[in-house]
Amino acid sequence: MSENxxxxxxxxxxxxxxxxxxxxxxxxVSIKFGDFNAxxxxxxxxxxxxxxxxxxxNGAGKTTILDAICGKNKISGGKIIYQQxxxxxxxxxxxxxxxxxxxxxxxxxxxxGITIDENMELATARKHTLYSTTFHKLSKEKRDYMxxxxxxxxxxxxxxxxxxxLSHGEKQWLEIGMIMAAxxxxxxxxxxxxxxxxxxxxxxxxxxxxxxxxxxxxxxxxDMQFAKDVSDSVTVFHEGMILDEGTMDSVQHNQxxxxxxxxxxxxxxx
Amino acid sequence: xxxxxxxxxxxxxxxxxxxxxxxFRISLLGKYICYAIVAIGLDVIWGYTxxxxxxxxxxxxxxxxxxxxxxxLEASQGAMPDFMVWSGLAELPWFWKPFANPVFxxxxxxxxxxAVAVVIGYLxxxxxxxxxxxxxxxxxxxxILSVLLIGSQGYTxxxxxxxxxxxxxxxxxxxxxxKLVLFYVSLAVLILIYLACQFIMKQRTGKILVAIRxxxxxxxFTGYNPAKxxxxxxxxxxxxxxxxxxxxxxxxxxxxxxxxGINPSVxxxxxxxxxxxxxxxxxxxxALLVNAMxxxxxxxxxxxxxxFIGILFVVVILWLPGGLISLNELPAKWKKKFGKQEAExxxxxxxxxxxxxxxxxxxx
Numbered sequence: 001m002s003e004n005x006x007x008x009x010x011x012x013x014x015x016x017x018x019x020x021x022x023x024x025x026x027x028x029v030s031i032k033f034g035d036f037n038a039x040x041x042x043x044x045x046x047x048x049x050x051x052x053x054x055x056x057x058n059g060a061g062k063t064t065i066l067d068a069i070c071g072k073n074k075i076s077g078g079k080i081i082y083q084q085x086x087x088x089x090x091x092x093x094x095x096x097x098x099x100x101x102x103x104x105x106x107x108x109x110x111x112x113g114i115t116i117d118e119n120m121e122l123a124t125a126r127k128h129t130l131y132s133t134t135f136h137k138l139s140k141e142k143r144d145y146m147x148x149x150x151x152x153x154x155x156x157x158x159x160x161x162x163x164x165x166l167s168h169g170e171k172q173w174l175e176i177g178m179i180m181a182a183x184x185x186x187x188x189x190x191x192x193x194x195x196x197x198x199x200x201x202x203x204x205x206x207x208x209x210x211x212x213x214x215x216x217x218x219x220x221x222x223d224m225q226f227a228k229d230v231s232d233s234v235t236v237f238h239e240g241m242i243l244d245e246g247t248m249d250s251v252q253h254n255q256x257x258x259x260x261x262x263x264x265x266x267x268x269x270x
Numbered sequence: 271x272x273x274x275x276x277x278x279x280x281x282x283x284x285x286x287x288x289x290x291x292x293x294f295r296i297s298l299l300g301k302y303i304c305y306a307i308v309a310i311g312l313d314v315i316w317g318y319t320x321x322x323x324x325x326x327x328x329x330x331x332x333x334x335x336x337x338x339x340x341x342x343l344e345a346s347q348g349a350m351p352d353f354m355v356w357s358g359l360a361e362l363p364w365f366w367k368p369f370a371n372p373v374f375x376x377x378x379x380x381x382x383x384x385a386v387a388v389v390i391g392y393l394x395x396x397x398x399x400x401x402x403x404x405x406x407x408x409x410x411x412x413x414i415l416s417v418l419l420i421g422s423q424g425y426t427x428x429x430x431x432x433x434x435x436x437x438x439x440x441x442x443x444x445x446x447x448x449k450l451v452l453f454y455v456s457l458a459v460l461i462l463i464y465l466a467c468q469f470i471m472k473q474r475t476g477k478i479l480v481a482i483r484x485x486x487x488x489x490x491f492t493g494y495n496p497a498k499x500x501x502x503x504x505x506x507x508x509x510x511x512x513x514x515x516x517x518x519x520x521x522x523x524x525x526x527x528x529x530x531g532i533n534p535s536v537x538x539x540x541x542x543x544x545x546x547x548x549x550x551x552x553x554x555x556x557a558l559l560v561n562a563m564x565x566x567x568x569x570x571x572x573x574x575x576x577x578f579i580g581i582l583f584v585v586v587i588l589w590l591p592g593g594l595i596s597l598n599e600l601p602a603k604w605k606k607k608f609g610k611q612e613a614e615x616x617x618x619x620x621x622x623x624x625x626x627x628x629x630x631x632x633x634x
Contacts, residue, residue: 070491097493109488113480122477128494130502133474182493 022084023048023186023216024069029078031064031240038064040240041078046186051208051217053227053248056237057261062220063106065237066188069218070103071096083185098128100215102184106191108171110163116174117159120146123178146181153177153207169200173207180211187217193226205230224262236261272598277464277551280558284457293446297521300453302561303460304518309541309553310460311510314467316539317547318476319503320483321400325408326511326538328415329383331530333512334519335419336382338432339366340375341520345436352434357424366425372439379516380509387508391501398497400486409532416531431526438520449521456517460554463510467550470506479503540579544586546593555594 024046031039039061046052054062067073069080071093080088088096097103111119124138124146138146150156153173155166163171172192179187192208193201201223208217208230221227227234228248236243236257244254251257284303288296308330315321342351343366350362368374390411394404419426426432441448470476481489482496489496519525528534545556563582567575590596 072487072491092495093487093490094493094495097491103491105488105491109485111477111481111484111488113484114477118477119481121474122481122494123492125474130475130498133478134470135473178492 021048022046023050023082024218025079025081025084026065026069027079027081029065029068029080030076031061031068031073032076038240039068039075042237042240042242043078044235044242044245046216046218048185048216049212051212051219051230051232053231053234054218054220054237055222055224055227055234055261056243059239060237061240062237063190066103066190066218066220069096069186070101070188072103094128097182097184100183100185101188102179102182102186103188104175104179104190104192106194108168108175110171110174110178112162112164114162115160116150116155116163116166119163119174119178120150120159120181123181124149126182145183149177149181152180152210154203169196172196173204176204176207176211183214185215187211187215189217189219189221191221192219193221193223201226202229273549273551273595276595277554280551280554281457281461284460285454288450288453293449296453297449298561298565300449300456300521301518302558303453303456304514304521305538305541305561306554306557307456307460307463307514307517308511308538309545309557310463310467310550311507311514312538313542313547313550313553314471314479314510315503315507316542317549317552318471318483319479319500321500321504322405322539323408323504323507323535324405324532324539325410325412325535326507327412327530327532327535328408329387329508329511330515330518330534330538331415331419331525331527332383332386333379333515334525334529335426335432335515336369336375336378336512337516338435338519338525339369340372341435341438342432343370344372344438345434351427351432353427353430353432354424357428359424363425376516379512383508383512383515384505387505388501391504392497395497395500395504409535412530412532412535416527419527419530427526429527431524431528432519433524433526435520435523443520443523452517452521456521459513459517463513464550464554467510471550475499475502540583542593544582544593546595549593549595552593552595559594 022045026042026044029039029042030037042061042065054065056062064073068075069082069088071088071091075089082088082096082099082101086099088101091099111122114122121138124142125133126142127133127136147156150159153176155170155174155177158166158170163174166174172195176189176192189208193204196204205226208219211217219227219230231248233246234248234251235245236251236254238260243260244251244257252262284299287299291299308326311329312323312326315323346352350359354362369378390407394400394407399407419431420429422428435443437443438448438452441451443449471479478489478494478499481492482499486496489499515525541557541560542553543556544560545554546552560579560582564575564579567578571578586593590600592599
């Protein structure tokens with residue numbers, strides 16, 4: 001059921017997207033905050049169905065670039081092309097979300113005033129017009145998919161509770177579930193396993209593996225074991241520039257990377 | 271569930287009130303019903319969406335003035351309204367003319383506040399002006415309108431406002447029958463607006479409004495445009511306030527800039543806060559009770575009645591942040607609070623060095 005649901009309507013809406021291999025191209029992007037150059041001429045690209053990790057010491061600009069992709073930060077130079085079609089730097093945040101880029105922030109940010117079920121409902125709906133949110137219920141197909149996601153993240157039993165009662169890990173999953181429910185083509189995750197125990201981290205790793213069948217994922221993370229388990233490729237940032245890029249194995253043996261980052265054992269004991 | 275029972279009880283009480291209350295009391299109650307309608311509109315935007323508008327008197331006033339223009343023309347029976355003659359106007363201003371038609375006037379009661387709210391909402395929410403800045407802006411709006419109304423004496427009746435109405439739809443306003451009908455019309459409108467708002471809040475639109483209150487940015491990254499929803503809810507609450515204003519002026523018989531400015535706008539906030547924001551029944555309860563209390567206090571203690579309202583407000587803000595509607599949760603809350611205190615005390619006794627700490631405290 002899962003495969004059908006995931007692929008069904010989504011593929012229809014993004015029929016052309018299937019042909020696209022490169023889902024995100026970051027071309028010569030620079031970002032300035034006042035006089036401070038947070039990102040300097042960064043170029044990289046992400047393929048479909050790829051799990052890309054952005055790693056590097058604090059302040060290297062990993063989150064800054066995620067913010068730029070989802071429209072939260074303005075860039076001062078370069079281009080960010082999504083699906084070889086949209087220049088996301090010219091779009092508003094909600095439009096970027098609508099064309100299939102999902103973003104999860106570092107701190108879990110779910111809506112506490114509505115139930116888990118309603119949180120998911122908002123995320124699942126594809127039509128975001130006032131008319132449809134007032135007069136239309138979710139279609140059966142969407143409800144099924146929503147139930148599937150709820151089960152997937154293990155919150156089926158708690159669906160009518162308010163998120164305030166969830167543990168930290170569960171909140172993170174709910175938020176990941178909300179992003180899944182929107183069926184994006186590209187998911188941006190900022191430290192999804194920060195503050196999670198080993199078991200929860202492993203569960204999140206499984207979740208990402210399952211999710212990547214339908215989309216590309218970019219993850220900012222300090223947990224090196226998690227990066228090793230889940231990543232297809234890794235980009236190492238240092239002081240706003242790319243230090244190295246490749247598989248986890250190859251970057252691990254780069255002397256420069258070891259010096260600035262890995263040598264210190266990652267940020268949180270790898 | 272309890273809230274549903276409460277709201278049915280309130281509606282039943284209002285519906286049966288004419289059986290055991292004097293006509294004078296019924297007129298007052300009719301006025302309070304109008305206040306309750308505004309309070310619902312205000313709660314939709316403040317309690318649910320988290321936008322504090324300190325200028326809803328504007329929309330109440332716009333609705334009231336639109337209706338009053340019709341009532342004034344009806345009372346003048348084709349002649350110039352009296353205040354225009356006093357101000358030396360030779361001819362009825364062009365924008366007054368269509369208001370001779372009651373259907374047009376009622377349409378404007380809803381459309382004018384909505385249009386103003388859409389324009390202002392569009393400009394502010396699209397530019398992401400929010401929080402305190404929006405509140406200040408909305409309050410400035412209330413001030414501007416009242417100054418404008420006072421300033422253009424010849425068109426609006428100045429600080430006296432519009433009054434001396436005689437009839438509505440050909441029925442004399444002084445007859446008890448008309449008054450009773452108006453009372454029930456107000457009640458029906460209250461119930462309708464309550465049901466409509468309840469419907470909206472149960473749909474996804476309502477959930478999005480609550481989500482905007484909890485995290486506007488997150489709503490944006492979920493793919494919804496919060497500005498659109500905020501403009502919608504602002505226009506909705508403006509329209510509701512306008513309707514309330516029209517019902518108010520018809521029953522009370524006067525609208526003046528004093529009922530449009532900052533003071534009444536803030537009073538409206540008090541009704542919602544006292545009743546309980548974030549629930550639709552809370553504001554109804556708040557508007558009815560605060561005003562009933564105001565009447566009783568001002569009849570019995572004419573010199574110090576305003577202190578009672580002040581005290582009520584302070585008590586609710588300090589001990590009942592959820593408003594009167596959360597009164598039933600109070601015992602559980604106290605139990606929790608005092609239970610916790612006991613536990614802490616026990617803990618302090620067991621803690622090593624607790625005695626020293628106590629001694630130090632005494633010395634300090």
